[in-house]
Amino acid sequence: MRAMTIHEYGGPEVFRLEELPKPTPGPRDILVRVCAAAVNPVDWKVRSGGQRNIIRLRFPWVLGLDVSGVVEAVGAEVTRFRVGDEVWSSPTHRRPGSYAEYMCIAEDEAAKKPKNLSHDEAASIPLVGLTAYQCVVEKGRLTRGQTLLVHAGSGGVGAFAIQLGKHLGAHVVTTCSGKNADFVRDLGAERVVDYTKESFADVLENVDVILDSMGEPAFDGNLKVIRKGGRISNITVDVPAQVARYGAFFSLFTLAWTMIWMHLWPLLKKGVHLRHVIKRCDGRQLEIIASLVEAGVIRPVVERVFPLDHVAEAHRVSETHRARGKLVLHVAD
Known part of the structure; x- marks a missing residue:
């Protein structure tokens, strides 16, 4: 082959x-x-x-x-x-x-x-669908009427999450460049923050659930806009940068510390539950996603x-x- x-x-x-x-x-x-x-x-x-x-x-x-x-x-x-x-x-x-x-x-x-x-x-x-579903539904526990912030809404995970959030009855806010604003609105975003013109941390507040695909650069801003007791599903930390700086072995320790800090500080400061989500392979969940696609909910x-x-x-x-x-x-x- x-x-x-x-x-x-x-x-x-x-x-x-x-x-x-x-x-x-x-x-x-x-x-x-x-x-x-x-x-x-x-x-x-x-x-x-x-x-x-x-x-x-x-x-x-x-x-x-x-x-x-x-x-x-x-x-x-x-x-x-x-x-x-x-x-x-x-x-x-x-x-x-x-x-x-x-x-x-x-x-x-x-x-x-x-x-x-x-x-x-x-x-x-499959990969972005499982990732978004596990972030928004499983870890985020998003419910109707809540506000969902999706970072990088024009990317693969973001585009799926916007559609899923809309289907669940949430108010979906997303960040992207201005050239993609109409695209993400068409997917279901109610509000678009153009990151080339303004910081989401300066214009948003009382967000219930955040799907964070930015990692460390968005950490402080996420903590500022999330409501007390809210939930953050994080899908990335800058592993390559830590490997480049500390090497494959020592970066295991710096990465562990980064993950501990990212989980513990939001909980102590605002009672926010941050979870780092690594996509779980799940055929049954793919069946659910397939039904959403066939129903026209997800494209x-x-x-x-x-x-x-x-x-x-x-x-x-x-x-x-x-x-x-x-x-x-x-x-x-």
């Missing part, structure tokens, strides 16, 4: 197009013929070595944490899928691999893809589709932080 591999940490130029053996599914795995994958920021952070303190690769390595495709074979203990089923998934970071023509996925990490989406569209959703947001062997170009675009929604890799028809 064709696969885009990396044999070392580095820039986008480290990708190689290679022929690899087709993987063999374990007893609880499904073998998926990949039709489409997607690029996420975590992919290039891992590729660059910026997360090598917490994610250690065994080279050669195949990246990719979003997939939409067709079941090619099933393990002996699989009960939820049959050969020919169209599925989608965001598998564990310990077992990525959608930058290839085939990959194995644990049965409980997959679900039937939405019937109303193409594979290219479907591949844009995919795809900035651009690349052929598989143009993954280096897709990474370069993603690293600009200027993509609206998701960047997709078309692997097969």
Whole structure:
């Protein structure tokens, strides 16, 4: 099978197009013929070595944490899928691999893809959908009438979270540049803060739930605008910067201290519960998300589709932080 591999940490130029053996599914795995994958920021952070303190690769390595495709074979203990089923998934970071023509996925990490989406569209959703759902619904416990602040509303997680917040009956506020204001309003944002002209910390107050994709730079502002007893779901800290400054080993300790501080200080100061959310692979939750997509509640947001062997170009675009929604890799028809 064709696969885009990396044999070392580095820039986008480290990708190689290679022929690899087709993987063999374990007893609880499904073998998926990949039709489409997607690029996420975590992919290039891992590729660059910026997360090598917490994610250690065994080279050669195949990246990719979003997939939409067709079941090619099933393990002996699989009960939820049959050969020919169209599925989608965001598998564990310990077992990525959608930058290839085939990959194995644990049965409980997959679900039937939405019937109303193409594979290219479907591949844009699993990782950001699970992340946003777990931030807003599980950890944020957002309810009707509350105010939800979504940072970076034009990005992949942000675009999904805005639509989800609107569906749940919340008042959705988001930050983005002025050029994306109409785009995020169309998704469901009631108020848009143009970060190029004003600080969200100066114009917002009494926010109930925050989905924070900015990390340390937004920490003080988040604490200022959140109401007492509110909830913050954080999905990023600047791990690459800590690795670059302290090295892979010592950055484990600085990262641990950063996480302790980010969780403890909001609780002590305002009774705010901050949770760092790492996407959990959950096929049943993907079924819920699929039903929302099929009902028209959530729509995919795809900035651009690349052929598989143009993954280096897709990474370069993603690293600009200027993509609206998701960047997709078309692997097969």
